[in-house]
Amino acid sequence: MAIDQLDGRLIVLLAREPRIGVLEASRRLGVARGTVQARLDRLRSTGALRGFGPDVDPAALGYPVTAFATLEIKQGQGADVRAHLTTVPEVLELHTTTGHGDMLCRLVARSNADLQRVIDRVVGFDGIVRASTAIVMENPVPLRIIPLVEQAAREGHRPGPVG
Amino acid sequence: MAIDQLDGRLIVLLAREPRIGVLEASRRLGVARGTVQARLDRLRSTGALRGFGPDVDPAALGYPVTAFATLEIKQGQGADVRAHLTTVPEVLELHTTTGHGDMLCRLVARSNADLQRVIDRVVGFDGIVRASTAIVMENPVPLRIIPLVEQAAREGHRPGPVG
DNA sequence: CGCTTTCTGTACAGGATGACCACTCGAAGG
DNA sequence: CCTTCGAGTGGTCATCCTGTACAGAAAGCG
Numbered sequence: 438m439a440i441d442q443l444d445g446r447l448i449v450l451l452a453r454e455p456r457i458g459v460l461e462a463s464r465r466l467g468v469a470r471g472t473v474q475a476r477l478d479r480l481r482s483t484g485a486l487r488g489f490g491p492d493v494d495p496a497a498l499g500y501p502v503t504a505f506a507t508l509e510i511k512q513g514q515g516a517d518v519r520a521h522l523t524t525v526p527e528v529l530e531l532h533t534t535t536g537h538g539d540m541l542c543r544l545v546a547r548s549n550a551d552l553q554r555v556i557d558r559v560v561g562f563d564g565i566v567r568a569s570t571a572i573v574m575e576n577p578v579p580l581r582i583i584p585l586v587e588q589a590a591r592e593g594h595r596p597g598p599v600g
Numbered sequence: 601m602a603i604d605q606l607d608g609r610l611i612v613l614l615a616r617e618p619r620i621g622v623l624e625a626s627r628r629l630g631v632a633r634g635t636v637q638a639r640l641d642r643l644r645s646t647g648a649l650r651g652f653g654p655d656v657d658p659a660a661l662g663y664p665v666t667a668f669a670t671l672e673i674k675q676g677q678g679a680d681v682r683a684h685l686t687t688v689p690e691v692l693e694l695h696t697t698t699g700h701g702d703m704l705c706r707l708v709a710r711s712n713a714d715l716q717r718v719i720d721r722v723v724g725f726d727g728i729v730r731a732s733t734a735i736v737m738e739n740p741v742p743l744r745i746i747p748l749v750e751q752a753a754r755e756g757h758r759p760g761p762v763g
Numbered sequence: 764c765g766c767t768t769t770c771t772g773t774a775c776a777g778g779a780t781g782a783c784c785a786c787t788c789g790a791a792g793g
Numbered sequence: 794c795c796t797t798c799g800a801g802t803g804g805t806c807a808t809c810c811t812g813t814a815c816a817g818a819a820a821g822c823g
Contacts, residue, residue, distance in 0.1 A: 489618045498748065532666070545748065772815100
């Protein structure tokens with residue numbers, strides 16, 4: 438249940454240059470094309486590689502404001518709140534957490550003023566007791582995976598014949 | 601600076617089925633292949649579409665634990681803290697925010713015990729005054745973009761000849 | 764109305780893809 | 794020691810897609 442160095446190099450390569458195909462990747466990695474194809478098949482089947490979805494920038498869509506909201510939920514209302522938040526397009530992500538709040542969600546909005554509308558819609562639901570919002574100013578480290586993949590590959594077990 | 605309905609349908613289609621190519625997408629959307637290619641070129645050039653990076657599951661890499669840490673930073677130490685956190689592979693994302701804390705970062709770890717090691721490494725830096733961590737239990741809404749794209753496309757200005 | 768931009772349909776050359784094969788290699792097991 | 798198995802290699806094959814280009818038609822705008 439891990440990746441070896443070749444997997445790691447392959448993922449990093451694809452992360453850096455998603456446009457290259459299997460053939461070019463095999464050339465860069467110095468292995469046969471069939472090997473790359475087999476590795477990709479395995480990574481996808483194990484779920485390590487979920488796919489190659491489009492990476493969309495909300496700001497370019499007209500939603501330049503990002504915020505994180507910590508929500509406190511009324512006992513037993515979790516499922517309802519989840520269902521409610523799923524219906525809000527500006528909720529990009531939702532987690533249930535330990536700690537001060539019960540849920541943490543990532544929001545986007547068209548402006549700071551618009552954020553108020555989004556928050557109103559988010560918290561305008563009976564099961565939510567309290568919400569505390571933190572507006573994102575800068576994003577010094579955008580969502581990344583390369584360093585983690587490199588570390589996992591370095592320490593990685595080889596997938597090996599038996600495992 | 602927005603997307604029209606065709607852009608929206610295209611992005612949603614690619615988000616749902618990333619493996620289909622330009623030709624198949626044009627068939628599904630009922631437009632000419634050249635149109636899809638032109639739209640994709642424009643979306644990439646405007647930055648709305650950053651690319652098609654591999655979607656890696658940290659859990660499958662051996663990091664099943666996710667957490668969010670709110671950090672309080674000593675005045676004027678922001679840049680140093682950013683540089684420090686960039687060197688930690690388990691820091692997948694970092695934002696500077698308004699509100700109680702000064703920064704919010706997403707962490708992963710191999711286990712709850714390992715999370716302690718990660719947090720120690722994160723906060724083991726002079727500029728960080730205090731850290732408060734929330735461990736993610738469930739992820740009812742994984743990072744998504746489709747509903748937002750659909751809304752943006754619905755309300756969207758057409759890209760039009762000039763604007 | 765005329766200009767401009769987009770979309771369409773088509774064509775072409777080049778390349779990539781997925782599939783298949785026989786062979787080699789190394790490790791695990793008998 | 795030998796066998797067996799999985800993985801990788803290098804090769805081939807037909808098919809399909811890609812990037813690019815072009816002329817003509819359609820639609821918005823002054």
